[in-house]
Amino acid sequence: MSTTIDRQWTTRLRKRVEGTLPPEKLLPDTQPAYVASWIYVFGVLTLVAMAEVIGTGVILAIFGPQWWHVSSVGHFINSMHLWGVEIFFFAMIVHLWGKFAMAAWRGGRTLTWVTGAVTFLASILTAFTGYLSQTNFDSQWISTQAKDGINSTGGGAFFNVLNFGQMLMWHIVLMPIVAVALVAFHVILVRIKGVVPPIVENPEVGQ
Amino acid sequence: MSLDWGLGALINLNHPGHYLHWHVIDVSVANLTVMVLMVVAFVAALVLPFPGRKHRKGEEK
Numbered sequence: 001m002s003t004t005i006d007r008q009w010t011t012r013l014r015k016r017v018e019g020t021l022p023p024e025k026l027l028p029d030t031q032p033a034y035v036a037s038w039i040y041v042f043g044v045l046t047l048v049a050m051a052e053v054i055g056t057g058v059i060l061a062i063f064g065p066q067w068w069h070v071s072s073v074g075h076f077i078n079s080m081h082l083w084g085v086e087i088f089f090f091a092m093i094v095h096l097w098g099k100f101a102m103a104a105w106r107g108g109r110t111l112t113w114v115t116g117a118v119t120f121l122a123s124i125l126t127a128f129t130g131y132l133s134q135t136n137f138d139s140q141w142i143s144t145q146a147k148d149g150i151n152s153t154g155g156g157a158f159f160n161v162l163n164f165g166q167m168l169m170w171h172i173v174l175m176p177i178v179a180v181a182l183v184a185f186h187v188i189l190v191r192i193k194g195v196v197p198p199i200v201e202n203p204e205v206g207q
Numbered sequence: 208m209s210l211d212w213g214l215g216a217l218i219n220l221n222h223p224g225h226y227l228h229w230h231v232i233d234v235s236v237a238n239l240t241v242m243v244l245m246v247v248a249f250v251a252a253l254v255l256p257f258p259g260r261k262h263r264k265g266e267e268k
């Protein structure tokens with residue numbers, strides 16, 4: 001009887017999650033001493049900026065362009081959204097430099113680095129479709145410049161930067177889903193593997 | 208809905224960007240400023256002491 005229960009997908013999934021990511025690993029009480037450095041703050045700062053960008057983006061979506069272009073509160077929220085993106089990229093790049101400098105892909109952390117790098121690319125596409133969704137002269141200029149580059153790759157038939165509806169939906173539906181999923185995976189991988197030890201202290205972790 | 212508190216921006220950004228040209232390199236002052244600030248933040252993160260570090264010494268390795 002117990003063997004049939006063991007074969008249920010719910011049981012197998014629970015056991016797997018318990019094994020790879022027990023609660024004390026997901027939300028640990030302490031971190032190794034070397035984590036007490038400002039460079040480790042930039043990953044979380046990127047997360048916070050991302051939350052701010054999603055929050056202000058939701059407000060922009062609720063009221064729409066006629067609101068964010070003309071009212072002062074609309075301008076303010078629009079600016080919060082833009083400056084949040086500035087902080088997001090700023091923090092993400094300092095985070096990337098930090099992880100590069102400590103070769104944080106060591107000890108089976110390849111996928112952590114790769115999900116980070118893919119998130120970076122996805123974020124660029126998110127920002128790009130955002131610039132195309134401004135509904136102003138700036139977005140017209142960017143789209144008419146970008147179309148030639150994208151058409152030269154043959155991608156324009158599928159991804160048409162002059163198609164406002166398509167760009168807006170990539171910006172507010174598809175890319176946020178992709179970016180949030182990637183970041184969730186990235187952070188879970190960090191929790192599963194634990195923070196990478198310093199290079200000098202633990203040479204055998206290398207490769 | 209006008210909430211004009213008469214607060215101007217710290218720097219007036221309401222004009223076309225200024226650009227620097229150096230051989231093949233072509234960069235706006237705004238972008239260069241952000242790049243310099245990123246380098247400053249990176250170096251500061253490495254050299255500035257992290258608060259509460261003393262307590263943690265020898266706690267876990």
Ligand code: HEM
Binds near residue numbers: 046096183186
């Ligand atoms: C949306 C963008 C990103 C977010 C929200 C994010 C978030 C985080 C967080 C919270 C951590 C753990 C804390 C820390 O070590 O700072 C982390 C670790 C890490 N990140 Fe990112 N990250 C992002 C992008 C990137 C990029 C672009 C790279 C490099 C290509 C990267 C590579 C890594 C690596 C290798 C670790 C593991 C460090 C270790 O094991 O010690 N991340 N990330």
